[in-house]
Amino acid sequence: MTAPDTKDNRTTLSSDDKPSRVVIIVPTLNEAAHIIPVLRSLEPGARRLGAQIAVVDGGSDDGTVELVRQQAARFPAIVLLHNPKRLQAAAINLAAKHFRDQADWFIRVDAHAAYPEDYCEVLLDEARRTGAESVTVKMTAKGQGLIQRNIAAAQNAVFGNGGSVHRNGGEGRFVDHGHHALMQMSAFCTVGGYDEGFSHNEDAELDQRLRKAGYRIWLTAATGIAYFPRDTLGKLSRQYLNFGAGRFATALKHPGSLERRHFVLMGLAPVAGLSVFSVITPQAAIPLVMWFALCLVLGLVKALRCRAPDIAFCGIAAAVMQMSWSFGFWREVWRSSWCGLRAALANRWLQEQK
The missing domain is CATH 3.90.550.10 (Spore Coat Polysaccharide Biosynthesis Protein SpsA; Chain A)
Known part of the structure; x- marks a missing residue:
């Protein structure tokens, strides 16, 4: 969009104004x-x-x-x-x-x-x-x-x-x-x-x-x-994958914009990755199991407090949201790093051809 250079002409509502436009x-x-x-x-x-x-x-x-x-x-x-x-x-x-x-x-x-x-x-x-x-x-x-x-x-x-x-x-x-x-x-x-x-x-x-x-x-x-x-949980997962990717793009454009809660979510995908090693040592799955169990318990607590047994599985939805966000964030980190690496290699090749 074409933007004016300053905000001097911005419209301000006073207590007497009746905005009509x-x-x-x-x-x-x-x-x-x-x-x-x-x-x-x-x-x-x-x-x-x-x-x-x-x-x-x-x-x-x-x-x-x-x-x-x-x-x-x-x-x-x-x-x-x-x-x-x-x-x-x-x-x-x-x-x-x-x-x-x-x-x-x-x-x-x-x-x-x-x-x-x-x-x-x-x-x-x-x-x-x-x-x-x-x-x-x-x-x-x-x-x-x-x-x-x-x-x-x-x-x-x-x-x-x-x-x-x-x-x-x-x-x-x-x-x-x-x-x-x-x-x-x-x-x-x-x-x-x-x-x-x-x-x-x-x-x-x-x-x-x-x-x-x-x-x-x-x-x-x-x-x-x-x-x-x-x-559906599938649609929810795709939505939060995109949310996570979008949050990384915002952080890349505006360094320092991430909040503490974002760093907590960022840790979930690595925790899931760590669980792959549970085939070698079962302890590797403990952090993932504990996180998922906490989601389930908090969902049950909410259902009890609301006296709404039909939302007893909301902890599963929360787990899908959180993990999808984390994977979306790291997916965008990988894409951005790969694009940066390719650009650097292409630039180096061009320099060598000169």
């Missing part, structure tokens, strides 16, 4: 099961704010586009944009470029979630009250089938989410990172928008640049979203 951005890719409820929940707020809803589709083939067009026929404030790059980061950048001169603020809405009717207005009120350039929200995972309920329980628990601030309760506060919701258009454009080289963790990477540029990120306790997680 708002766009709600909804990236989609095969969201036919969720898009209509999401749009219907956003429409009342969009009417009150005079906001447009931009659905940015990455090439859905499940009927999502047709459903959006049907909804736009009855609510003309809905605009459909095509995202040829498919990724969410590219979708937000595309919409921001399209609406940059028409909106002072944008609200990022993920289609795989549910939103309260006053969601957008509360976010704007929080920006006005705190003076923050970015207002983030807390996520509560909600499941329907047995597997999805266990995955949701793991994502809502500290032993599953690692203490991520936007996954847990508490008062509103300024944070380093949160689930993206409202953002000042000028701040977003000033730092260059999302890095489209990130398929995952693009929000955490952007928050690094926002804070370095002096912008403030507020995690509100006044509203939140209900998130619908993956409904």
